[in-house]
Amino acid sequence: MIDFESLPLFGSPFEHVETYVYYGGRRTFSMKSTWADVYYIVNTVDEDEDEETLTTVLVAMGAERFRAVRSGLVTFRNAFTEAREDTVHVVTWSFPPRGDPVPDVAAISAGALPDEWLPYPEARLNLPTETAVSFTDTEIVRLARDQSRTVFALEVGGVGNVTQLPVRTSGELQLAVDGEIEALYREISEPSVSRDIVPMFVGVRAASFVLVMSVESPGLVEPADITATVFERFEDLIRAAASNDRDVLLEELRGHDSRVRNRFKDLLKPLATIGSGLALISSVAYTDKSSRVEATPDQVKFAYSQIEQSVPQIDHAEISRGALIGLNVRTSSFEINDLATTQTYRGHMDGAVQELAKGGFVVGESGLVRARIRLEIPFATGAGETGTRYFLEQLVALDEELSSPDGDDGKGQARDV
16 A cells, blocks of 8 residues: 655645545545644646656645645646645655665755646536634623623625635625614714724634624723613614515615615625525623524525615705705706705706706805705615705706895895796
């Protein structure tokens, strides 16, 4: 029997990990050091029956690299061609008439490997692999207890056999969670400049892919009662998403302000895009217990689609006296400042108003108008999207001067244009 496990290479002695190709013996397999975090992938590349030799190529790598190769994230070919210097060896075995096979070990650079010794470009392993430390719900309780603060995790579905997540998706999730927790906090707390609870990134875990986060509080002690309420409401949102019931989902969302709805939409969007589910596991400070709520990939996708399809709420603003700050007939845009409330409205004109506007209006502080504006309030908007949209339905110019030289009351008269 060929004794690969005793080869005089760094990390020796080794132990067998798993076999990938077997034909009259191990042809392609992996082994690891018994004392160092070093793995070797062994690939048989030539067998000469006349010379009675067997040629194998070995490549050494760390645990993370090995997991990437094993999962298919790195192709089998690239495991050899992209190997670091001094990590590739050719071992030629000869078989004497008596005794064990004898190895001849020689280092070789990755670039010097003959093409016929390399696996096909498309060849890759495709085995379920943990590409991060495993996660268990009990870890959240332990971390919360040890750190005297709330710790929580978002568990999402991995892609294929790789327990990983695109960097962009991970970033979108972290931003959405931060925004959602802030929005829920603002719903139940007094308005202030600072926040009593701020999510902090802790790390990632496997099974499938888990973002572990904690709550940071600027005070000496975390306001656990507030944190508990925030996470109860967060869980209610996910339960509603998992209900697969449009009415239940929208009723739950309507119980929150637009910021909460918007950030929840932000949270679901990247998950729906990659076909992932969502689980929230949390352990509120000083409770010494955890809570889990989850939604499947289909439930996440359904919930996101229902939020997307929700019609906007329609309302109107009646402006009795405003200043027409801007008016552009070509782009159908307007800007009006309500002098009674000081609120400024910017949006587009309806067709009829656009036609009237061609007759000309005074623009600026002296361009006094009466207006009716339609407000279309989306059920939920995503990050970077606009919120309420404004449409000018009526516009009436006021023949009025800021001061009346002849001593009248200055209210003037309305003039339809």
